[in-house]
Amino acid sequence: MSDGAGFRxxxxxxxxxxxxxxxxxxxxxxxxxxxxxSDFYAGCPVVAVAVASTEDSGELVQETAKIFDRRRxxxxxxxxxxxxxxxxxxxxxxxxxxxxxxxxxLCRSLRSIEPLKxxxxxLEYLIDSRRPVSSGQAA
Numbered sequence: 450m451s452d453g454a455g456f457r458x459x460x461x462x463x464x465x466x467x468x469x470x471x472x473x474x475x476x477x478x479x480x481x482x483x484x485x486x487s488d489f490y491a492g493c494p495v496v497a498v499a500v501a502s503t504e505d506s507g508e509l510v511q512e513t514a515k516i517f518d519r520r521r522x523x524x525x526x527x528x529x530x531x532x533x534x535x536x537x538x539x540x541x542x543x544x545x546x547x548x549x550x551x552x553x554x555l556c557r558s559l560r561s562i563e564p565l566k567x568x569x570x571x572l573e574y575l576i577d578s579r580r581p582v583s584s585g586q587a588a
Contacts, residue, residue: 469527469545470573477569480553481562489560496550520546532581541579545572 483491498506499513521542528538548568555564 468531469524469541469576472524472527473545473549473569473572476549477565480556480565484553484556484562484565489557492557493550493553496554517546528576533579534581537579541576548572 495513495516498509499517502510502513521539524542524545525535525538528541529535533541549565549572552565552568556562
């Protein structure tokens with residue numbers, strides 16, 4: 450399913466291996482390919498619209514908000530499926546989207562894939578350290 454910007458959103462519910470860490474790895478792999486193949490000139494069109502908007506961009510800004518909401522909601526659901534409470538899951542979803550999108554911007558600026566790899570690894574570490582004990586997975 451497209452997220453409205455031409456990108457395919459991976460399903461997050463009811464799919465083994467589609468927890469947050471798997472989504473980060475998928476996102477990182479997709480963006481690594483896009484960035485390297487474009488010599489670091491391609492970026493997220495949703496971010497581009499969001500940061501370049503003006504007071505006359507009302508409808509476009511609303512659409513970017515919907516796209517980011519869908520991304521956050523997908524991650525929130527994945528976190529909840531792993532045993533996180535709704536509030537923690539929602540906050541981790543927001544932090545994850547912001548961190549990963551920011552990493553793509555850094556990659557373009559530095560012309561290196563390393564920021565994306567580092568952010569993804571640190572997000573996985575953070576999530577593992579906050580994982581509820583009742584989820585059956587080690588913290």
